[in-house]
Amino acid sequence: MKDLVTEQSGDVQMRALIDGLWRSANFGAVFEKAVHRDVVLHGGEAEYKGRLAVATSALGPMVACPDRHVICEDMVSHKLADARDIGAARLRVSGRHAGGGVWGAPTGRDISYSVMVETTVSDDRITDIWRVRDTGAVLSALDIVPEKWADDMLGATLPDDVVFTDAAVTDHGAEAGNNSDWAHVWSDLLERAMEGGFQLFDQQYDPGAALHYAGGVTAHGPKSAQAFWLNLRSCFPSAEFRILRKLGGDAPLAAPRAALRWEMRGRHDGWGSFGAPTGKEVVILGLSQAEFGPDGVRREWSIFDVGSVWMQIRKGGISSRLAGTAGALKT
Known part of the structure:
Protein backbone atom coordinates (compact mmCIF):
# COMPACT_ATOMS: atom_id res chain seq x y z
CA MET A 1 0.00 0.00 0.00
CA ASP A 143 9.77 11.36 39.48
CA ILE A 144 11.85 14.53 39.17
CA VAL A 145 10.34 17.72 40.58
CA PRO A 146 10.39 20.20 37.65
CA GLU A 147 11.34 23.17 39.83
CA LYS A 148 14.34 21.33 41.28
CA TRP A 149 15.44 20.14 37.84
CA ALA A 150 15.22 23.69 36.54
CA ASP A 151 17.37 24.91 39.43
CA ASP A 152 19.94 22.20 38.71
CA MET A 153 20.10 23.18 35.05
CA LEU A 154 20.78 26.83 35.79
CA GLY A 155 24.47 26.41 36.15
CA ALA A 156 27.26 25.88 33.56
CA THR A 157 28.18 27.75 30.39
CA LEU A 158 26.49 28.00 27.00
CA PRO A 159 28.65 28.01 23.86
CA ASP A 160 28.49 31.16 21.77
CA ASP A 161 26.35 29.44 19.13
CA VAL A 162 23.60 28.59 21.62
CA VAL A 163 21.23 31.21 23.07
CA PHE A 164 18.85 30.33 25.86
CA THR A 165 15.15 30.88 25.26
CA ASP A 166 13.91 33.88 27.22
CA ALA A 167 12.10 37.15 26.75
CA ALA A 168 15.03 38.50 24.72
CA VAL A 169 14.77 35.82 22.04
CA THR A 170 14.05 37.16 18.57
CA ASP A 171 10.38 37.62 17.76
CA HIS A 172 10.00 35.88 14.39
CA GLY A 173 6.39 36.92 13.86
CA ALA A 174 3.77 35.08 11.84
CA GLU A 175 4.98 33.20 8.77
CA ALA A 176 3.39 31.82 5.66
CA GLY A 177 1.59 28.52 5.90
CA ASN A 178 -0.88 27.10 3.42
CA ASN A 179 -4.54 27.72 2.70
CA SER A 180 -5.85 24.63 4.44
CA ASP A 181 -9.34 25.19 5.78
CA TRP A 182 -8.63 22.67 8.54
CA ALA A 183 -5.63 24.65 9.79
CA HIS A 184 -7.47 27.97 9.64
CA VAL A 185 -10.56 26.69 11.47
CA TRP A 186 -8.54 25.06 14.26
CA SER A 187 -6.27 28.08 14.57
CA ASP A 188 -9.28 30.35 14.87
CA LEU A 189 -10.78 28.09 17.54
CA LEU A 190 -7.62 28.20 19.70
CA GLU A 191 -7.17 31.94 19.30
CA ARG A 192 -10.78 32.59 20.31
CA ALA A 193 -10.53 30.15 23.22
CA MET A 194 -7.42 31.85 24.55
CA GLU A 195 -9.36 35.12 24.45
CA GLY A 196 -11.93 33.59 26.78
CA GLY A 197 -14.11 31.48 24.49
CA PHE A 198 -13.41 28.17 26.23
CA GLN A 199 -16.96 26.94 25.54
CA LEU A 200 -15.87 26.41 21.92
CA PHE A 201 -14.23 23.11 22.82
CA ASP A 202 -17.65 21.61 23.59
CA GLN A 203 -18.83 22.69 20.15
CA GLN A 204 -15.80 21.74 18.03
CA TYR A 205 -14.24 18.66 19.67
CA ASP A 206 -15.49 15.11 19.23
CA PRO A 207 -16.98 13.77 22.51
CA GLY A 208 -14.43 10.94 22.38
CA ALA A 209 -11.47 13.01 21.16
CA ALA A 210 -8.12 11.46 22.11
CA LEU A 211 -5.83 14.13 23.53
CA HIS A 212 -2.06 14.16 24.17
CA TYR A 213 -0.64 17.11 26.07
CA ALA A 214 2.59 18.44 27.57
CA GLY A 215 3.76 16.45 30.57
CA GLY A 216 2.87 13.13 28.96
CA VAL A 217 -0.80 13.75 29.74
CA THR A 218 -3.36 11.66 27.86
CA ALA A 219 -7.06 12.45 28.14
CA HIS A 220 -10.34 12.36 26.24
CA GLY A 221 -13.14 14.71 25.32
CA PRO A 222 -13.84 18.44 25.09
CA LYS A 223 -13.67 19.08 28.84
CA SER A 224 -10.10 17.78 28.98
CA ALA A 225 -9.12 19.97 26.02
CA GLN A 226 -10.67 22.94 27.75
CA ALA A 227 -8.79 22.12 30.98
CA PHE A 228 -5.38 22.07 29.24
CA TRP A 229 -5.77 25.37 27.41
CA LEU A 230 -7.57 27.06 30.31
CA ASN A 231 -4.73 26.15 32.69
CA LEU A 232 -2.17 27.63 30.29
CA ARG A 233 -4.14 30.86 30.04
CA SER A 234 -4.64 30.93 33.81
CA CYS A 235 -0.88 30.72 34.43
CA PHE A 236 -0.18 33.57 32.00
CA PRO A 237 -3.40 35.63 31.85
CA SER A 238 -1.83 38.75 30.35
CA ALA A 239 0.56 36.98 27.95
CA GLU A 240 0.05 37.38 24.22
CA PHE A 241 -0.97 34.15 22.49
CA ARG A 242 -0.21 34.01 18.78
CA ILE A 243 -0.42 31.38 16.06
CA LEU A 244 2.78 31.82 14.04
CA ARG A 245 2.28 29.21 11.33
CA LYS A 246 -0.66 27.15 10.06
CA LEU A 247 -0.24 24.04 7.98
CA GLY A 248 -2.85 21.50 6.97
CA GLY A 249 -3.53 18.80 4.46
CA ASP A 250 -5.68 15.99 3.11
CA ALA A 251 -3.29 13.15 2.29
CA PRO A 252 -4.41 9.86 0.71
CA LEU A 253 -5.40 7.21 3.27
CA ALA A 254 -5.22 9.77 6.12
CA ALA A 255 -7.72 11.87 8.06
CA PRO A 256 -7.68 15.65 7.46
CA ARG A 257 -4.86 17.11 9.56
CA ALA A 258 -3.47 20.42 10.75
CA ALA A 259 -0.22 21.53 12.37
CA LEU A 260 0.28 24.82 14.22
CA ARG A 261 3.24 26.66 15.68
CA TRP A 262 2.26 29.04 18.45
CA GLU A 263 3.81 31.25 21.07
CA MET A 264 2.94 32.78 24.41
CA ARG A 265 5.00 35.81 25.40
CA GLY A 266 4.44 37.75 28.60
CA ARG A 267 4.44 37.55 32.39
CA HIS A 268 3.82 34.68 34.77
CA ASP A 269 1.10 36.61 36.57
CA GLY A 270 -1.56 33.96 37.26
CA TRP A 271 -2.20 30.79 39.24
CA GLY A 272 -2.04 27.28 37.77
CA SER A 273 0.36 24.41 37.20
CA PHE A 274 3.37 26.75 37.48
CA GLY A 275 2.53 27.74 41.04
CA ALA A 276 2.02 31.17 42.53
CA PRO A 277 2.43 34.17 40.21
CA THR A 278 6.00 35.51 40.05
CA GLY A 279 5.68 38.26 37.46
CA LYS A 280 8.64 36.79 35.57
CA GLU A 281 8.81 37.28 31.80
CA VAL A 282 8.56 34.06 29.79
CA VAL A 283 8.46 32.93 26.17
CA ILE A 284 6.73 29.63 25.43
CA LEU A 285 7.17 27.92 22.06
CA GLY A 286 4.40 25.42 21.35
CA LEU A 287 3.68 22.96 18.55
CA SER A 288 0.30 21.34 17.99
CA GLN A 289 -1.20 18.82 15.59
CA ALA A 290 -4.75 17.59 15.13
CA GLU A 291 -6.85 15.15 13.11
CA PHE A 292 -10.47 15.82 12.23
CA GLY A 293 -13.57 13.71 11.86
CA PRO A 294 -17.29 14.27 11.32
CA ASP A 295 -17.72 15.58 14.88
CA GLY A 296 -14.76 17.96 14.88
CA VAL A 297 -11.29 17.47 16.34
CA ARG A 298 -10.92 13.78 17.08
CA ARG A 299 -7.21 13.66 18.02
CA GLU A 300 -4.91 16.42 19.30
CA TRP A 301 -1.26 16.65 20.29
CA SER A 302 -0.09 19.92 21.90
CA ILE A 303 3.23 20.25 23.69
CA PHE A 304 5.63 22.86 25.00
CA ASP A 305 8.85 22.51 26.99
CA VAL A 306 7.75 22.52 30.64
CA GLY A 307 11.37 22.46 31.83
CA SER A 308 12.20 25.58 29.84
CA VAL A 309 9.26 27.46 31.32
CA TRP A 310 10.31 26.49 34.84
CA MET A 311 13.85 27.66 34.14
CA GLN A 312 12.58 31.04 33.02
CA ILE A 313 10.38 31.35 36.09
CA ARG A 314 13.07 30.19 38.53
CA LYS A 315 15.77 32.36 37.02
CA GLY A 316 13.61 35.33 36.23
CA GLY A 317 14.54 37.84 33.56
CA ILE A 318 16.90 35.20 32.29
CA SER A 319 19.73 36.93 30.51
CA SER A 320 20.53 34.81 27.50
CA ARG A 321 23.55 32.73 28.48
CA LEU A 322 22.82 29.93 30.89
CA ALA A 323 24.58 26.92 32.04
CA GLY A 324 23.71 23.45 31.32
CA THR A 325 21.28 24.12 28.53
CA ALA A 326 23.75 23.48 25.73
CA GLY A 327 24.69 20.07 27.04
CA ALA A 328 21.66 19.40 29.15
CA LEU A 329 18.53 20.43 27.31
CA LYS A 330 18.64 18.60 24.03
CA THR A 331 16.55 16.39 21.87
Whole structure:
Protein backbone atom coordinates (compact mmCIF):
# COMPACT_ATOMS: atom_id res chain seq x y z
CA MET A 1 0.00 0.00 0.00
CA LYS A 2 2.92 2.35 0.64
CA ASP A 3 3.65 2.30 -3.08
CA LEU A 4 0.31 4.02 -3.71
CA VAL A 5 1.25 7.11 -1.65
CA THR A 6 3.34 9.80 -3.31
CA GLU A 7 6.00 11.44 -1.14
CA GLN A 8 5.30 15.12 -0.59
CA SER A 9 7.65 18.06 -1.12
CA GLY A 10 10.11 18.53 1.75
CA ASP A 11 9.65 14.97 3.03
CA VAL A 12 13.10 13.85 1.84
CA GLN A 13 14.90 16.51 3.88
CA MET A 14 12.66 15.93 6.89
CA ARG A 15 13.35 12.19 6.86
CA ALA A 16 17.09 12.81 6.54
CA LEU A 17 16.91 15.19 9.52
CA ILE A 18 14.99 12.72 11.68
CA ASP A 19 17.28 9.83 10.82
CA GLY A 20 20.58 11.68 10.99
CA LEU A 21 19.93 13.96 13.94
CA TRP A 22 17.60 12.13 16.31
CA ARG A 23 17.57 8.46 15.36
CA SER A 24 21.16 7.48 14.53
CA ALA A 25 23.46 10.47 15.24
CA ASN A 26 24.70 10.09 11.68
CA PHE A 27 25.98 13.57 10.85
CA GLY A 28 27.68 12.52 7.63
CA ALA A 29 27.00 13.17 3.97
CA VAL A 30 23.22 12.67 3.99
CA PHE A 31 22.77 15.01 6.96
CA GLU A 32 25.08 17.62 5.44
CA LYS A 33 23.27 17.42 2.11
CA ALA A 34 19.86 17.91 3.74
CA VAL A 35 20.79 20.62 6.26
CA HIS A 36 22.17 24.07 5.43
CA ARG A 37 25.48 25.02 7.01
CA ASP A 38 23.92 28.07 8.68
CA VAL A 39 20.76 26.32 9.84
CA VAL A 40 19.09 27.60 13.01
CA LEU A 41 17.29 25.25 15.40
CA HIS A 42 14.71 27.12 17.47
CA GLY A 43 14.22 24.78 20.41
CA GLY A 44 11.77 25.07 23.23
CA GLU A 45 14.75 25.63 25.52
CA ALA A 46 17.41 27.31 23.39
CA GLU A 47 18.36 28.51 19.92
CA TYR A 48 21.19 26.63 18.19
CA LYS A 49 23.01 28.33 15.33
CA GLY A 50 24.93 26.41 12.66
CA ARG A 51 25.02 22.78 11.54
CA LEU A 52 27.56 21.76 14.21
CA ALA A 53 25.55 23.25 17.07
CA VAL A 54 22.38 21.62 15.76
CA ALA A 55 24.11 18.25 15.39
CA THR A 56 25.63 18.24 18.86
CA SER A 57 22.34 19.39 20.38
CA ALA A 58 21.04 15.85 19.94
CA LEU A 59 23.73 14.08 21.95
CA GLY A 60 22.53 14.63 25.55
CA PRO A 61 19.37 12.50 25.42
CA MET A 62 21.20 9.85 23.38
CA VAL A 63 23.68 9.46 26.23
CA ALA A 64 20.86 9.36 28.78
CA CYS A 65 19.00 6.66 26.78
CA PRO A 66 21.60 4.73 24.74
CA ASP A 67 18.99 2.26 23.42
CA ARG A 68 16.40 4.86 22.53
CA HIS A 69 14.03 4.25 19.65
CA VAL A 70 12.61 7.08 17.51
CA ILE A 71 9.40 6.62 15.50
CA CYS A 72 7.92 9.21 13.14
CA GLU A 73 4.19 9.02 13.89
CA ASP A 74 3.06 11.54 11.30
CA MET A 75 4.30 14.11 8.81
CA VAL A 76 2.66 16.82 6.73
CA SER A 77 4.35 19.17 4.25
CA HIS A 78 3.57 21.86 1.67
CA LYS A 79 5.39 23.82 -1.03
CA LEU A 80 5.01 27.60 -0.75
CA ALA A 81 4.61 29.99 -3.67
CA ASP A 82 8.21 31.17 -3.20
CA ALA A 83 9.43 27.56 -3.78
CA ARG A 84 10.28 26.93 -0.13
CA ASP A 85 8.97 23.76 1.48
CA ILE A 86 7.51 23.72 4.97
CA GLY A 87 6.81 20.60 6.95
CA ALA A 88 5.76 19.34 10.37
CA ALA A 89 6.45 15.98 11.99
CA ARG A 90 5.54 14.25 15.24
CA LEU A 91 8.03 11.83 16.78
CA ARG A 92 7.76 9.31 19.61
CA VAL A 93 10.99 8.70 21.53
CA SER A 94 11.30 5.77 23.94
CA GLY A 95 14.12 4.02 25.74
CA ARG A 96 15.66 3.05 29.07
CA HIS A 97 17.21 5.75 31.24
CA ALA A 98 20.58 4.00 31.51
CA GLY A 99 22.99 6.93 31.18
CA GLY A 100 23.78 9.97 33.29
CA GLY A 101 23.65 13.64 32.39
CA VAL A 102 20.62 15.62 31.30
CA TRP A 103 18.11 13.57 33.32
CA GLY A 104 20.37 13.01 36.32
CA ALA A 105 21.87 9.72 37.51
CA PRO A 106 20.64 6.66 35.57
CA THR A 107 17.53 5.05 37.03
CA GLY A 108 16.97 2.13 34.65
CA ARG A 109 13.39 3.31 34.12
CA ASP A 110 11.65 3.22 30.77
CA ILE A 111 10.72 6.64 29.42
CA SER A 112 8.62 7.71 26.45
CA TYR A 113 7.94 11.24 25.23
CA SER A 114 6.88 13.26 22.20
CA VAL A 115 9.04 15.50 20.07
CA MET A 116 7.40 17.77 17.52
CA VAL A 117 9.24 19.42 14.66
CA GLU A 118 8.63 22.05 12.00
CA THR A 119 11.07 22.78 9.18
CA THR A 120 11.62 25.23 6.35
CA VAL A 121 13.48 23.99 3.27
CA SER A 122 15.06 26.29 0.67
CA ASP A 123 17.02 25.04 -2.35
CA ASP A 124 16.71 21.46 -1.08
CA ARG A 125 18.28 22.22 2.30
CA ILE A 126 16.72 22.80 5.71
CA THR A 127 17.37 26.38 6.83
CA ASP A 128 15.19 26.57 9.95
CA ILE A 129 14.01 24.00 12.47
CA TRP A 130 11.50 24.50 15.27
CA ARG A 131 11.69 21.65 17.76
CA VAL A 132 9.80 21.10 21.02
CA ARG A 133 10.46 18.16 23.32
CA ASP A 134 7.99 17.12 26.02
CA THR A 135 10.43 17.53 28.89
CA GLY A 136 7.58 17.35 31.36
CA ALA A 137 6.82 13.76 30.34
CA VAL A 138 10.41 12.71 31.07
CA LEU A 139 10.52 14.48 34.43
CA SER A 140 7.23 12.86 35.40
CA ALA A 141 8.41 9.39 34.40
CA LEU A 142 11.57 9.80 36.49
CA ASP A 143 9.77 11.36 39.48
CA ILE A 144 11.85 14.53 39.17
CA VAL A 145 10.34 17.72 40.58
CA PRO A 146 10.39 20.20 37.65
CA GLU A 147 11.34 23.17 39.83
CA LYS A 148 14.34 21.33 41.28
CA TRP A 149 15.44 20.14 37.84
CA ALA A 150 15.22 23.69 36.54
CA ASP A 151 17.37 24.91 39.43
CA ASP A 152 19.94 22.20 38.71
CA MET A 153 20.10 23.18 35.05
CA LEU A 154 20.78 26.83 35.79
CA GLY A 155 24.47 26.41 36.15
CA ALA A 156 27.26 25.88 33.56
CA THR A 157 28.18 27.75 30.39
CA LEU A 158 26.49 28.00 27.00
CA PRO A 159 28.65 28.01 23.86
CA ASP A 160 28.49 31.16 21.77
CA ASP A 161 26.35 29.44 19.13
CA VAL A 162 23.60 28.59 21.62
CA VAL A 163 21.23 31.21 23.07
CA PHE A 164 18.85 30.33 25.86
CA THR A 165 15.15 30.88 25.26
CA ASP A 166 13.91 33.88 27.22
CA ALA A 167 12.10 37.15 26.75
CA ALA A 168 15.03 38.50 24.72
CA VAL A 169 14.77 35.82 22.04
CA THR A 170 14.05 37.16 18.57
CA ASP A 171 10.38 37.62 17.76
CA HIS A 172 10.00 35.88 14.39
CA GLY A 173 6.39 36.92 13.86
CA ALA A 174 3.77 35.08 11.84
CA GLU A 175 4.98 33.20 8.77
CA ALA A 176 3.39 31.82 5.66
CA GLY A 177 1.59 28.52 5.90
CA ASN A 178 -0.88 27.10 3.42
CA ASN A 179 -4.54 27.72 2.70
CA SER A 180 -5.85 24.63 4.44
CA ASP A 181 -9.34 25.19 5.78
CA TRP A 182 -8.63 22.67 8.54
CA ALA A 183 -5.63 24.65 9.79
CA HIS A 184 -7.47 27.97 9.64
CA VAL A 185 -10.56 26.69 11.47
CA TRP A 186 -8.54 25.06 14.26
CA SER A 187 -6.27 28.08 14.57
CA ASP A 188 -9.28 30.35 14.87
CA LEU A 189 -10.78 28.09 17.54
CA LEU A 190 -7.62 28.20 19.70
CA GLU A 191 -7.17 31.94 19.30
CA ARG A 192 -10.78 32.59 20.31
CA ALA A 193 -10.53 30.15 23.22
CA MET A 194 -7.42 31.85 24.55
CA GLU A 195 -9.36 35.12 24.45
CA GLY A 196 -11.93 33.59 26.78
CA GLY A 197 -14.11 31.48 24.49
CA PHE A 198 -13.41 28.17 26.23
CA GLN A 199 -16.96 26.94 25.54
CA LEU A 200 -15.87 26.41 21.92
CA PHE A 201 -14.23 23.11 22.82
CA ASP A 202 -17.65 21.61 23.59
CA GLN A 203 -18.83 22.69 20.15
CA GLN A 204 -15.80 21.74 18.03
CA TYR A 205 -14.24 18.66 19.67
CA ASP A 206 -15.49 15.11 19.23
CA PRO A 207 -16.98 13.77 22.51
CA GLY A 208 -14.43 10.94 22.38
CA ALA A 209 -11.47 13.01 21.16
CA ALA A 210 -8.12 11.46 22.11
CA LEU A 211 -5.83 14.13 23.53
CA HIS A 212 -2.06 14.16 24.17
CA TYR A 213 -0.64 17.11 26.07
CA ALA A 214 2.59 18.44 27.57
CA GLY A 215 3.76 16.45 30.57
CA GLY A 216 2.87 13.13 28.96
CA VAL A 217 -0.80 13.75 29.74
CA THR A 218 -3.36 11.66 27.86
CA ALA A 219 -7.06 12.45 28.14
CA HIS A 220 -10.34 12.36 26.24
CA GLY A 221 -13.14 14.71 25.32
CA PRO A 222 -13.84 18.44 25.09
CA LYS A 223 -13.67 19.08 28.84
CA SER A 224 -10.10 17.78 28.98
CA ALA A 225 -9.12 19.97 26.02
CA GLN A 226 -10.67 22.94 27.75
CA ALA A 227 -8.79 22.12 30.98
CA PHE A 228 -5.38 22.07 29.24
CA TRP A 229 -5.77 25.37 27.41
CA LEU A 230 -7.57 27.06 30.31
CA ASN A 231 -4.73 26.15 32.69
CA LEU A 232 -2.17 27.63 30.29
CA ARG A 233 -4.14 30.86 30.04
CA SER A 234 -4.64 30.93 33.81
CA CYS A 235 -0.88 30.72 34.43
CA PHE A 236 -0.18 33.57 32.00
CA PRO A 237 -3.40 35.63 31.85
CA SER A 238 -1.83 38.75 30.35
CA ALA A 239 0.56 36.98 27.95
CA GLU A 240 0.05 37.38 24.22
CA PHE A 241 -0.97 34.15 22.49
CA ARG A 242 -0.21 34.01 18.78
CA ILE A 243 -0.42 31.38 16.06
CA LEU A 244 2.78 31.82 14.04
CA ARG A 245 2.28 29.21 11.33
CA LYS A 246 -0.66 27.15 10.06
CA LEU A 247 -0.24 24.04 7.98
CA GLY A 248 -2.85 21.50 6.97
CA GLY A 249 -3.53 18.80 4.46
CA ASP A 250 -5.68 15.99 3.11
CA ALA A 251 -3.29 13.15 2.29
CA PRO A 252 -4.41 9.86 0.71
CA LEU A 253 -5.40 7.21 3.27
CA ALA A 254 -5.22 9.77 6.12
CA ALA A 255 -7.72 11.87 8.06
CA PRO A 256 -7.68 15.65 7.46
CA ARG A 257 -4.86 17.11 9.56
CA ALA A 258 -3.47 20.42 10.75
CA ALA A 259 -0.22 21.53 12.37
CA LEU A 260 0.28 24.82 14.22
CA ARG A 261 3.24 26.66 15.68
CA TRP A 262 2.26 29.04 18.45
CA GLU A 263 3.81 31.25 21.07
CA MET A 264 2.94 32.78 24.41
CA ARG A 265 5.00 35.81 25.40
CA GLY A 266 4.44 37.75 28.60
CA ARG A 267 4.44 37.55 32.39
CA HIS A 268 3.82 34.68 34.77
CA ASP A 269 1.10 36.61 36.57
CA GLY A 270 -1.56 33.96 37.26
CA TRP A 271 -2.20 30.79 39.24
CA GLY A 272 -2.04 27.28 37.77
CA SER A 273 0.36 24.41 37.20
CA PHE A 274 3.37 26.75 37.48
CA GLY A 275 2.53 27.74 41.04
CA ALA A 276 2.02 31.17 42.53
CA PRO A 277 2.43 34.17 40.21
CA THR A 278 6.00 35.51 40.05
CA GLY A 279 5.68 38.26 37.46
CA LYS A 280 8.64 36.79 35.57
CA GLU A 281 8.81 37.28 31.80
CA VAL A 282 8.56 34.06 29.79
CA VAL A 283 8.46 32.93 26.17
CA ILE A 284 6.73 29.63 25.43
CA LEU A 285 7.17 27.92 22.06
CA GLY A 286 4.40 25.42 21.35
CA LEU A 287 3.68 22.96 18.55
CA SER A 288 0.30 21.34 17.99
CA GLN A 289 -1.20 18.82 15.59
CA ALA A 290 -4.75 17.59 15.13
CA GLU A 291 -6.85 15.15 13.11
CA PHE A 292 -10.47 15.82 12.23
CA GLY A 293 -13.57 13.71 11.86
CA PRO A 294 -17.29 14.27 11.32
CA ASP A 295 -17.72 15.58 14.88
CA GLY A 296 -14.76 17.96 14.88
CA VAL A 297 -11.29 17.47 16.34
CA ARG A 298 -10.92 13.78 17.08
CA ARG A 299 -7.21 13.66 18.02
CA GLU A 300 -4.91 16.42 19.30
CA TRP A 301 -1.26 16.65 20.29
CA SER A 302 -0.09 19.92 21.90
CA ILE A 303 3.23 20.25 23.69
CA PHE A 304 5.63 22.86 25.00
CA ASP A 305 8.85 22.51 26.99
CA VAL A 306 7.75 22.52 30.64
CA GLY A 307 11.37 22.46 31.83
CA SER A 308 12.20 25.58 29.84
CA VAL A 309 9.26 27.46 31.32
CA TRP A 310 10.31 26.49 34.84
CA MET A 311 13.85 27.66 34.14
CA GLN A 312 12.58 31.04 33.02
CA ILE A 313 10.38 31.35 36.09
CA ARG A 314 13.07 30.19 38.53
CA LYS A 315 15.77 32.36 37.02
CA GLY A 316 13.61 35.33 36.23
CA GLY A 317 14.54 37.84 33.56
CA ILE A 318 16.90 35.20 32.29
CA SER A 319 19.73 36.93 30.51
CA SER A 320 20.53 34.81 27.50
CA ARG A 321 23.55 32.73 28.48
CA LEU A 322 22.82 29.93 30.89
CA ALA A 323 24.58 26.92 32.04
CA GLY A 324 23.71 23.45 31.32
CA THR A 325 21.28 24.12 28.53
CA ALA A 326 23.75 23.48 25.73
CA GLY A 327 24.69 20.07 27.04
CA ALA A 328 21.66 19.40 29.15
CA LEU A 329 18.53 20.43 27.31
CA LYS A 330 18.64 18.60 24.03
CA THR A 331 16.55 16.39 21.87
